[in-house]
Amino acid sequence: MSSIEEKVTELVDQLTTEEKISLMSTSQSEIKRLGIQEYHVGGEAAHGVVDRSGGKTTSFPQPLGLSQTWNPDLLKEAGTAIGEEARILYHQSGKSSWLTLWAPTIDMERDPRWGRNEEAYGEDPYLTGQLSVGLIKGMQGEKEEAIPLAAAPKHFFGNNNEIGRENTSNSIDPRNREEYYLKAFEPAFTKAKAQSMMTAYNGINGVPAMQTEEIEKTVRGKWEMDGFIVCDGGALSLNVDSYHYYDTYEEALADALKKGIDCFVDDKTLVETAARKALEKALISEDDLTRAIRNSLRVRARLGHFSSDFIYDDVDHTLLAGDKHAALAEKVTEEQIVLLKNDGLLPLSTDDKVLLTGPLADVFLRDWYGGYPPHEITIKKALESTIQADRFSFTPSHDKGYFETVEGDKLIVDQNELKISEHLDDYSTFEIEDCLFESYTFKETDSERYLQLNEESQTFQLNKKEIYDWFVKEKWIRTDDDKWLTWNEKPVGITSDKKVGSVLTSDPLLFVKEWDAIDQAVDKAKSADVCIAVIGNHPLINGSETEDRAGMTIPAQQLKMVQALYEVNPNVVVIIVGSYPFEMEWIKEHIPTILFTTHGSQELGNAIKNVLYHQSVPSGKLSQTWYQDVTKLPAITEYDVMKGK
Structure with missing residues (x-):
């Protein structure tokens, strides 16, 4: 028996039934008499540790971008950096969390319409398996009995759609299961020895x-x-309340x-109450509890939770969001950039007169599983530092204007x-951003804050400068008759106290354009040697x-802008910053140079600059x-x- 197993056995043998129950949820209680500290399981690390x-x-870069490196060794370096930063946060938290993070996502991306497409490693199980091995080995280190961080591959298995994920089942026959869905997960455990795993919401x-x-x-x-296995967040509740697989939590x-x-x-109370009732009704035995707790404590022991002198505790705290990891992030970002097409336009010369435009040119957009980087190098910021001021120009790509009712009244914040x-003559102006499928957002030009439907008042109010919520209530949906719907498809109109919000019957609201972004871009494109248009999606x-x-189409305003630039200057580079593949037949046919990169990297601008000017190769x-x-x-x-023609 190893020293780890001896320690775990020593602890388990002394635990009371109630103490075992207190360790069943992700909020694991302190058991002071045994030296077991309170600990919180979980957290995210899809493309860096996430500190909410x-x-x-x-x-x-997002995991889809990591997959485009096709480089397990490089992902191992990224995994090592993630493990180091997690260990630092563990110490900063008083050793209460951060060492059992839920990554990587190994779901098979057989359909790019999946809402979480950016979170996984593509559609091929072999590639996904090899890349996840690299990342996990970096996260967990090379010593099986002493690890800096426990990786938890997710979501096991058959998880590739959001609609109905909490209460429906996916039909998967044995061949698809063995040769496709499970094949992607297998190396994470047989080769990388992943210490945890998360199951999916869906049924199989x-x-x-x-279950x-x-x-x-x-x-x-x-x-x-x-190691130890967890269910997805709230899956116990959903099993009863949404899936209706069982009638009771116990x-x-x-x-x-x-x-x-x-x-x-x-919820800790829900889990522990269900465990007690399950014991009382003889649905489980104490041996069932013991087996589960042994698995959890085994991993905690390997993480050094019960050691006073642990090999990974001596970590350089300057690594957290520091220069060394920034350099690695830039390297990874460069290697994931895909050159989709180049008819001789690249590499550019620093003597070229460049026009930069596009909605993704000067913005860093966080996805739900992205953290807060120490800096955000946008493409505009990187090019400004490279090109002489008289050789570089930038123009925004969003139209600006104001709202007006059919009666001629203007709207103001x-x-x-x-x-x-x-x-x-007193009204507010907004930038209108095309988000695809007749969806738009409006950002007030003075405050740079977005209009959002307030849940309590059901009126539109200025919110944050960043769109970042579980539900995007900044979204307006335009109907065919110039009427609008809220994010949850309720009519937009004028309330009885002359505010704009959710109403029973829509009132037409006209957006009157005062500043035409495409006209401005076209005017500057005529005198440029090269036009760079940065397009894509909001994650x-x-x-x-x-x-x-x-x-998967390109937003209409973005495509219209690219076409207008090309009409006056055919030397156009299109850079797509996206979370998924796009339909882009016109762009593919006409535009000479096309690059694709994912969101997420703090060093995106530097990496793109390096590729454009031949300081690195888009591999x-x-x-x-x-x-x-x-x-x-x-x-x-x-x-x-397996189906197909």
Whole structure:
């Protein structure tokens, strides 16, 4: 018996039943008499450690971008950096969390319409498996009995759609299961020895993922995983309240526990109450609890939780969001940039007179699993530092204007709320941003804050400068008759007190353009040697967690801008900053140079600059198919990848 097993056995043998129950959720209680400190399982590290409180951490490209490196060794370096930063945060938190993070995402991306497409490593199980091995080995180090961080591959398994994910089942036959979906997960455990795992929300062939027999049969049995397994957030509650697989929480917990779940990501009181009731009703035995707690404590022991002198505790705290990791992030970002097309326009010369435009040229957009980087090098910022001022120009790509009713009244932001102005010459101006599928956002030009539907008042008010919420309530949806809907498709109109908000019947609201972005760009393009248009998507709008994409087209305003530039100056470089493949037939046919990169990297601007000016080679390779017309794809819930003509 190893020293780790001896320590775990020593602890488990002394635990009371109630103490074991107190360790069943992600909020694990302190057991002072045994030297077990309070500890909180969980956290995110998809492309860098995520500190939701705003603490600075290094931000790498989104996982889709990591996959485009096709470089497991480089991902191992990134994983090592993530492990180092997690260990630093562990110490800063008083050793209360940060060492059991939920990454990487190994879901198979057979359909790019999936709302979380940017979170995983593409559509090929072999590539995904090899890349995840690299990342996990970096995160966990090379010593099996002493690890800096425990990786938790997710979401096991058959998880590639958001619609209905909490209460529906995906049909997966044995061949698809073994040759495709499980094949991607296997190396994470057989080669990288991942110490944890998270199951999915969805069901597989009628059984919720946290109760599938594959946890014990395959993960623990065939792959010999000896770490601890968690369900997805709130899955215990959803099993009863949404999926209706069981009628009570104790029944759901008992089945999941027996099927291999060791730790429940849910409300602590709910989990512990369910465990007590399951014991009282003899749905589980104390041996079931003991087995689960042993798995959790084994990993905690390997993390050094019960050691006074641990090898990974001596970590250089200047690494956290520091220069060394920034240099690595730039290297990773360069290697994931894909040169989709180049008809001789690249590399550029610093003597070229360059026009830069596009909605993604001077903005850093965080995805839901991205942290707060120490700096955000946009493409504009990087090019400004490279090109002489008289050789570089930039023009914004969003039109500006104001709202007007059909009666001619103008709208103004007064005391933070959008309402009818009392004076025709007193109104507020906004930038209108095209977000695809007739969805738009409006940012007030003076404050640079977005209009958002306030949940309490149901009126539009100025909110933050950044769109970053679980539900994007900044979104306006335009209908065919120039009327608008809120983010949740309620009519927009004028309230009884002359404010703008959610009403029973829509009132037409006209957006009157005062400044035409395309006209401005075209005027400058005529005298430029090269035009660079940076286009793409917002990672939280019209496709994110809980929302699959309706399509993959380029937003109409963005395509119109590219076409207008090309008409007056054919030397156009299109840089797509995106979370998924795009339909781009016109761009592919006409534009001489096209680059693709994902969101997420704090060093994106520097990496793009290096590629444009031949300081590095764009060696990235796609990890997903780019379809010409996604309407030809089967339903997003069709999980049989063997079908086809």
